Amino acid sequence: MADSGWTWEYEGYDPRAERLREALCTLGNGCFATRGAAPEAVAGPAHYPGTYAAGLYNRLTTPLAGRRLEHEDIVNLPNWLPLRFRPHPDEGPDGQWFTPDQDPEGLLRYRQVLDLRHGTLTRLLRYRDPHGRHLGVEQSRLVHMADPHLAALRTTFTAEDWSGTIEVESALDGMVGNTGVARYRDLASNHLTRMTTGAEEPDVVWLRCRTSDSDVRVVLAARTTCGEWEGAAERRVWLADFTAGHGLTLPIAPERPVTVEKTVALHTSRDAAISSPFSAALDRVRRAPGYDELLASHAAAWERLWRQAELEVPGEAGHILRLHLFHLLQTLSPHHTTELDVGVPARGLHGEAYRGHVFWDEQFVLPYLNLHFPELSKSLLTYRYRRLPAARRAARAAGFDGAMYPWQSGSDGREETPATHLNPRSGRWVPDNSRLQHHVGSAVAYNVWRYGQATGDTEFTHTKGAEMLLEIARFWADIARWDDHHERYRILGVVGPDEYHEGYPQAAKPGLDDNAYTNVTAAWVLARALELVRTLPASRRQELFERIRLRPEELDRWDEVSRRLRVPFHRGVISQFDGYGELEELDWDHYRERYGDIRRLDRILESEGDTANRYQASKQADVLMLGYLFAPGELRDLFARLGYGLDDEVWRRTVDYYLARTSHGSTLSGVVHAWVLARARRGEAWTHLKEALASDVADLQGGTTAEGIHLGAVAGTLDLVQRGLAGLETREGALWLDPAPVPELAEFGFSVRHRGIGVRVRMKPGQLWIGVPPWEETPVPVRVMLDGRAVDIAPGEERLLPLRHG
Missing domain, CATH: 2.70.98.40 (Glycoside hydrolase, family 65, N-terminal domain)
Incomplete structure (x- = not known):
C-alpha cells in the first residue's frame, strides 16, 4: 500500500x-x-x-x-x-x-x-x-x-x-x-x-x-x-x-x-x-x-x-483514519441517507456478514455524527423510533412493560438474531443466545440523550426521543426484580457485551445475572428518563404521558430501581456478572502456544468440546465499556447514585483485571481499550489504538473484513480522536474539553459543528488551539470549558490554551 x-x-x-x-x-x-x-x-x-x-x-x-x-x-x-x-x-x-x-x-x-x-x-x-x-x-x-x-x-x-x-x-x-x-x-x-x-x-x-x-x-x-x-x-x-x-x-x-x-x-x-x-x-x-x-x-x-468532516492527523494513522471516514460517509451519506428508513448496518454496505443487520454499533457511530452531521444522527434515530411498536410487542411477549429492542434488527424491527450459528472451526451449528443482549435498548436511549445534548434539538428530544427513552426505562424498571438477600434489585438472565458468556456452566437455560454493564446502563437510562420528565414542558409531558399511558406512580419505581440496582464485585474489582470471579482461570499461554491467534477463543473451545462459559475470559470489553460511555466523573456519580464507591484505584484494578483476561475477538475491543487506557493516562493505549486502526485494513480478525467492514470500529476510531483523545463533550450548552493525548498521537486537528456553529480544534503537545471561523453567524459566542475555565469564542476569534497534561 x-x-x-x-x-x-x-x-x-x-x-x-x-x-x-x-x-x-x-x-x-x-x-x-x-x-x-x-x-x-x-x-x-x-x-x-x-x-x-x-x-x-x-x-x-x-x-x-x-x-x-x-x-x-x-x-x-x-x-x-x-x-x-x-x-x-x-x-x-x-x-x-x-x-x-x-x-x-x-x-x-x-x-x-x-x-x-x-x-x-x-x-x-x-x-x-x-x-x-x-x-x-x-x-x-x-x-x-x-x-x-x-x-x-x-x-x-x-x-x-x-x-x-x-x-x-x-x-x-x-x-x-x-x-x-x-x-x-x-x-x-x-x-x-x-x-x-x-x-x-x-x-x-x-x-x-x-x-x-x-x-x-x-x-x-x-x-x-x-x-x-x-x-x-x-x-x-x-x-x-x-x-x-x-x-x-x-x-x-x-x-x-x-x-x-x-x-x-x-x-x-x-x-x-x-x-x-x-x-x-x-x-x-x-x-x-x-x-x-x-x-x-x-x-x-x-x-x-x-469540508464538513475535516480531519488532520499526521502519518500512517491519519491515512487510515481518512479511509475510515471515507467508508463511513459512503455508507451513511448525509446527502442521501437522511431521506431513507435505514439504521446503522454493522458491516456497512460492503458485504453480507451479519446479513446486513443493525446491532448496537450506532453507539460507536452516532457520537461522531452528532458533531458533524446531526441531521444524519436524527435520521438514524428515527429508524429506531419507527420500530418502537415492534419493541413494545417484543416486551409484552416476554412478559414486560415498555420497549425491548432486538439485538439484531432489519426491515421491520422484529428480532432477527438467528437461533443457531455455525462454528466454522468445528463445522457444528450451535445455539445463539445473543438475543439476550437487552443492553441494546440502553444503547438506543444513550444515543437519544447524547444527540439532544450535542444538538439542542428539543423538538426531537421532547417527542420521538422522549417516547423511546421513557419506554426503554419502563422496560428496565419492570424487568428488575427485588432480592431480599441482597436487598437490591437484580436483572436476571441476560447476556452482556462480552458475548463469550451466554450462561453459567452446566446451567439448563441461557443467561447471566447482574451483568454489571447492563445494570449500570439501565440505572443511567432510568435516571435520564426521570431528568427528562422533570424538564419537559408541562403540555409536552401531559401529551406524552397520555400517549404511552404512563402512570405517575411508575416514576417512583424508576427512581428506586435507579438507586438500588445491584453491581457485583469480587476481589476489589467490578464483576462482569454475578459469579464471574468464581469461574476457572484460563491457561492463556497454553492456548496462544497451541493456536497462535486466539481472538475467537469461543470457537476454539467449542471445537474442543469445551465452552467459554467456564472461564474468566472475555471476547471484548464488557465492564470496561462503562469507561467508554461515561467520563470518569460521570461514572463515579453514577456508582454513587447506586450506593457504591468507585475511586481511581478500584477502576485501575478493574481495568488491569480485564485487560489480562480479554482475547480481543471483536474489532470494537481495540477502540474501547484504547479509549479507557487513554483516559487512565496509560502508555498501553497506543498499542490498542494501533490494533483498532489496523483491524480492517490488515484484516486482523482473519477473513472477516472481506465479508464487510466493521462500521462501528471504523467510526469508533474517528470518535476516539475527537472525544477520546481531545476529551470533547457537549453538555449544558457548552463544549467541554479534557484532552488525554497519547505520546504517539499528540498532534491532530478536526472540525465539529456545535449547535449549528462550526468550531475548529487543533491540539499539539501542551497546548490546544480552538477557533470559530469568521463566516459563522451566532448571536452568542461558543462557550468552551477546559480545566474548569470557561472561554467564550465569537466568530472570527481563536484562542491558544495551555494544557495541564502536556
Missing part, C-alpha cells in the same frame, strides 16, 4: 487478497454500494461482486438439521459491473476473455487506486495476450454521490504494439445470490425472482426483478457507448433469462485508443417521487451525461462532505 494521503493503493495482483481489497475498495453513496470487484470477474474463491441497497432486505426459510430457520438478509442485487474484453485479429474472435486469474504470466501490471478525495476506484493493468500483443487498460468507476441512483464505469484500451480490433462485452448480470459468507452457505440464498431483460435501442439494456418475500421491485438500466468510435463499432445486443448486454467490436491501433463508457441507473419500488422503478431507471440512464460530467458533479459532492 502506498501512502499519498488521499489515495489507497495496491500494486500487483494477489487472488488470496482480492476479496479483502474488494471490501476496502467498495464505492457507495448512502443509497447503494458496490464492492470493488473486477468487472470481468464472477463470484468464486477469489472474487465476490456485490451490490447492496441500503435497507433492502428479504426473508427466506431454510430447512436445516430438522428445523426450519427463518432469516432475513440484505439482498445482493444484480451485478452492474460486468465488462469483459479480448483483443483479436480482424478475421474473427480468438482466445479467451481476459481475467486476472487465467494467465498470471501475461498480467504484466496490476494496480488499484482508491481515490478518497474524489470517491473513485481506478484500475491500471498491462496485459500480454498469447500472441505476444500488449494491451494497456485504464478503468475508473464511481457510484455517484450527487445522484443516488447512478453509477458509471469508464475503460480505455491502448494497443501498444499491434493493430486490429478489440471485442468488448458490457452486461447486467442477474445470476447472483447471497453466497459471500462461507458459514451461511447451508442457508437459502436466492432472494430474487421474476427476472426479465430487454433492450432499448441503440445503446441501453435493462434487467428487472423482485425480491421473493418483501416484494421489492428492482430495475437496472445500462447505457454503453464508445464515444468517437460509435459509428465504427459493430454492436450487437444479447438477451437471456438472467442477463442482458451489448457486444462491441472496435478498431484499435497504437495511436488510436478506445474508450468505452458504461452508465447504470438503479431504482427500486422503495424510491420516492417515481411512477415506477422501470420508467425511472430508463429515463435516468438516458438523461445521464457522459463520464467526465458525472465525475465533476460527483467530486463536487464529495468535496462538500470533506
Whole structure:
C-alpha cells in the first residue's frame, strides 16, 4: 500500500487478497454500494461482486438439521459491473476473455487506486495476450454521490504494439445470490425472482426483478457507448433469462485508443417521487451525461462532505483514519441517507456478514455524527423510533412493560438474531443466545440523550426521543426484580457485551445475572428518563404521558430501581456478572502456544468440546465499556447514585483485571481499550489504538473484513480522536474539553459543528488551539470549558490554551 494521503493503493495482483481489497475498495453513496470487484470477474474463491441497497432486505426459510430457520438478509442485487474484453485479429474472435486469474504470466501490471478525495476506484493493468500483443487498460468507476441512483464505469484500451480490433462485452448480470459468507452457505440464498431483460435501442439494456418475500421491485438500466468510435463499432445486443448486454467490436491501433463508457441507473419500488422503478431507471440512464460530467458533479459532492468532516492527523494513522471516514460517509451519506428508513448496518454496505443487520454499533457511530452531521444522527434515530411498536410487542411477549429492542434488527424491527450459528472451526451449528443482549435498548436511549445534548434539538428530544427513552426505562424498571438477600434489585438472565458468556456452566437455560454493564446502563437510562420528565414542558409531558399511558406512580419505581440496582464485585474489582470471579482461570499461554491467534477463543473451545462459559475470559470489553460511555466523573456519580464507591484505584484494578483476561475477538475491543487506557493516562493505549486502526485494513480478525467492514470500529476510531483523545463533550450548552493525548498521537486537528456553529480544534503537545471561523453567524459566542475555565469564542476569534497534561 502506498501512502499519498488521499489515495489507497495496491500494486500487483494477489487472488488470496482480492476479496479483502474488494471490501476496502467498495464505492457507495448512502443509497447503494458496490464492492470493488473486477468487472470481468464472477463470484468464486477469489472474487465476490456485490451490490447492496441500503435497507433492502428479504426473508427466506431454510430447512436445516430438522428445523426450519427463518432469516432475513440484505439482498445482493444484480451485478452492474460486468465488462469483459479480448483483443483479436480482424478475421474473427480468438482466445479467451481476459481475467486476472487465467494467465498470471501475461498480467504484466496490476494496480488499484482508491481515490478518497474524489470517491473513485481506478484500475491500471498491462496485459500480454498469447500472441505476444500488449494491451494497456485504464478503468475508473464511481457510484455517484450527487445522484443516488447512478453509477458509471469508464475503460480505455491502448494497443501498444499491434493493430486490429478489440471485442468488448458490457452486461447486467442477474445470476447472483447471497453466497459471500462461507458459514451461511447451508442457508437459502436466492432472494430474487421474476427476472426479465430487454433492450432499448441503440445503446441501453435493462434487467428487472423482485425480491421473493418483501416484494421489492428492482430495475437496472445500462447505457454503453464508445464515444468517437460509435459509428465504427459493430454492436450487437444479447438477451437471456438472467442477463442482458451489448457486444462491441472496435478498431484499435497504437495511436488510436478506445474508450468505452458504461452508465447504470438503479431504482427500486422503495424510491420516492417515481411512477415506477422501470420508467425511472430508463429515463435516468438516458438523461445521464457522459463520464467526465458525472465525475465533476460527483467530486463536487464529495468535496462538500470533506469540508464538513475535516480531519488532520499526521502519518500512517491519519491515512487510515481518512479511509475510515471515507467508508463511513459512503455508507451513511448525509446527502442521501437522511431521506431513507435505514439504521446503522454493522458491516456497512460492503458485504453480507451479519446479513446486513443493525446491532448496537450506532453507539460507536452516532457520537461522531452528532458533531458533524446531526441531521444524519436524527435520521438514524428515527429508524429506531419507527420500530418502537415492534419493541413494545417484543416486551409484552416476554412478559414486560415498555420497549425491548432486538439485538439484531432489519426491515421491520422484529428480532432477527438467528437461533443457531455455525462454528466454522468445528463445522457444528450451535445455539445463539445473543438475543439476550437487552443492553441494546440502553444503547438506543444513550444515543437519544447524547444527540439532544450535542444538538439542542428539543423538538426531537421532547417527542420521538422522549417516547423511546421513557419506554426503554419502563422496560428496565419492570424487568428488575427485588432480592431480599441482597436487598437490591437484580436483572436476571441476560447476556452482556462480552458475548463469550451466554450462561453459567452446566446451567439448563441461557443467561447471566447482574451483568454489571447492563445494570449500570439501565440505572443511567432510568435516571435520564426521570431528568427528562422533570424538564419537559408541562403540555409536552401531559401529551406524552397520555400517549404511552404512563402512570405517575411508575416514576417512583424508576427512581428506586435507579438507586438500588445491584453491581457485583469480587476481589476489589467490578464483576462482569454475578459469579464471574468464581469461574476457572484460563491457561492463556497454553492456548496462544497451541493456536497462535486466539481472538475467537469461543470457537476454539467449542471445537474442543469445551465452552467459554467456564472461564474468566472475555471476547471484548464488557465492564470496561462503562469507561467508554461515561467520563470518569460521570461514572463515579453514577456508582454513587447506586450506593457504591468507585475511586481511581478500584477502576485501575478493574481495568488491569480485564485487560489480562480479554482475547480481543471483536474489532470494537481495540477502540474501547484504547479509549479507557487513554483516559487512565496509560502508555498501553497506543498499542490498542494501533490494533483498532489496523483491524480492517490488515484484516486482523482473519477473513472477516472481506465479508464487510466493521462500521462501528471504523467510526469508533474517528470518535476516539475527537472525544477520546481531545476529551470533547457537549453538555449544558457548552463544549467541554479534557484532552488525554497519547505520546504517539499528540498532534491532530478536526472540525465539529456545535449547535449549528462550526468550531475548529487543533491540539499539539501542551497546548490546544480552538477557533470559530469568521463566516459563522451566532448571536452568542461558543462557550468552551477546559480545566474548569470557561472561554467564550465569537466568530472570527481563536484562542491558544495551555494544557495541564502536556
